[in-house]
Amino acid sequence: MADSTTAERPSAGAAARPTGEPLIVLEHVDKHFGALHVLKDVSLTVHRGEVVVVIGPSGSGKSTLCRTINRLETIDSGTITLDGKPLPAEGRDLARLRADVGMVFQSFNLFAHKTVLENVTLGQVKAKKVRPAEARATAMEILDRVGVADQAAKLPAQLSGGQQQRVAIARALAMKPQALLFDEPTSALDPEMINEVLDVMVGLARDGMTMVVVTHEMGFARRAAHRVVFMDAGQIVEDADPETFFTAPRSERARDFLSKILTH
Numbered sequence: 001m002a003d004s005t006t007a008e009r010p011s012a013g014a015a016a017r018p019t020g021e022p023l024i025v026l027e028h029v030d031k032h033f034g035a036l037h038v039l040k041d042v043s044l045t046v047h048r049g050e051v052v053v054v055i056g057p058s059g060s061g062k063s064t065l066c067r068t069i070n071r072l073e074t075i076d077s078g079t080i081t082l083d084g085k086p087l088p089a090e091g092r093d094l095a096r097l098r099a100d101v102g103m104v105f106q107s108f109n110l111f112a113h114k115t116v117l118e119n120v121t122l123g124q125v126k127a128k129k130v131r132p133a134e135a136r137a138t139a140m141e142i143l144d145r146v147g148v149a150d151q152a153a154k155l156p157a158q159l160s161g162g163q164q165q166r167v168a169i170a171r172a173l174a175m176k177p178q179a180l181l182f183d184e185p186t187s188a189l190d191p192e193m194i195n196e197v198l199d200v201m202v203g204l205a206r207d208g209m210t211m212v213v214v215t216h217e218m219g220f221a222r223r224a225a226h227r228v229v230f231m232d233a234g235q236i237v238e239d240a241d242p243e244t245f246f247t248a249p250r251s252e253r254a255r256d257f258l259s260k261i262l263t264h
């Protein structure tokens with residue numbers, strides 16, 4: 001794997017720009033669910049400002065990989081560090097990790113009985129001890145940035161799926177994260193709402209947010225990703241810039257996978 005920390009990647013199209021030092025580093029990570037070996041000796045470095053798209057067949061371990069990075073799942077062996085420090089196991093430090101590495105899920109996961117504004121305010125007040133007035137001001141600013149400021153007083157169920165997902169992104173952003181993880185953020189959305197979420201994500205990528213994105217949206221990968229990581233059966237099989245990956249995948253497994261998703 002090319003690992004020079006400031007390499008320009010001209011072939012990565014619009015996303016080409018230098019990225020920073022290693023921020024998220026997985027080394028020789030193994031994970032089992034019972035007898036099932038779901039992550040097999042996975043090593044991955046995500047640099048500050050880098051956008052890494054993770055793709056692969058169902059069950060290949062993409063969600064599990066994401067979830068280990070903010071410790072929603074523990075690992076059996078290997079190491080994961082954030083900004084040079086091992087992930088904390090519990091308590092206050094774990095709460096800080098979850099703020100530092102925000103996660104956006106397929107199913108939005110908003111608090112159903114809280115307004116949009118409360119959803120984006122609560123974490124700041126509880127986990128980061130921001131004063132409520134300041135937290136609300138930050139929340140409104142970020143809601144405006146993702147285009148849903150006018151929905152602030154509503155409950156999540158009163159919003160479209162695309163709007164709810166943008167609120168979920170706003171909630172993660174309000175914690176001023178060092179990195180964001182996205183696990184198929186547009187898979188539950190109707191087609192007309194997919195782009196409004198992807199556009200927000202492309203904007204974040206352009207602004208230099210470090211992102212790990214599990215998605216089969218190849219347009220997003222081409223527009224915003226610095227690297228595409230292809231997983232199969234718990235292993236990282238390829239790790240390449242999008243242009244190289246999509247035009248000249250090295251492995252038979254990646255070629256086979258691409259032929260299936262690109263014909264849809």
Ligand SMILES: Nc1ncnc2c1ncn2[C@@H]1O[C@H](COP(=O)(O)OP(=O)(O)OP(=O)(O)O)[C@@H](O)[C@H]1O
Nearest residue numbers: 033034036038056057058059060061062063064065
């Ligand atoms: N909590 C769990 N307990 C037991 N097995 C699990 C658990 N979570 C995931 N698995 C299994 O681990 C493997 C990897 O799952 P994972 O959800 O990471 O795959 P994925 O690549 O995200 O798949 P998909 O594209 O369907 O979302 C699968 O075989 C899955 O059934």
Ligand SMILES: [Mg+2]
Nearest residue numbers: 062063064183
């Ligand atoms: Mg998954």
